[in-house]
Amino acid sequence: MKVAVSIPDAVFEAAEELATRRRCSRSNLYAEALERLLAEAEDDDVTARLDAVYAEATSGLDETLKQVQADALSDPW
Numbered sequence: 001m002k003v004a005v006s007i008p009d010a011v012f013e014a015a016e017e018l019a020t021r022r023r024c025s026r027s028n029l030y031a032e033a034l035e036r037l038l039a040e041a042e043d044d045d046v047t048a049r050l051d052a053v054y055a056e057a058t059s060g061l062d063e064t065l066k067q068v069q070a071d072a073l074s075d076p077w
Helices: 009-022 026-055 063-074
Strands: none
Touching: 009 026
8 A cells, every 4th residue: 555654854864774775665664664663562552451460460479388389498308
């Protein structure tokens, strides 16, 4: 799909240089950049949802389990 967008001159020039160095088209460079940005945004959404889930969960170790593990580690066999 073709679209017209406005970007700052400095960003355009830097993108042109990068596309030249990578030997790819401007379209490919912009598409890859957008794909990465979208993936990052999706990762941020997943992280935010996981943070919300784990904010409600306790991170402490059950005292009985803690004691059993400590006993097992201190037992020299």
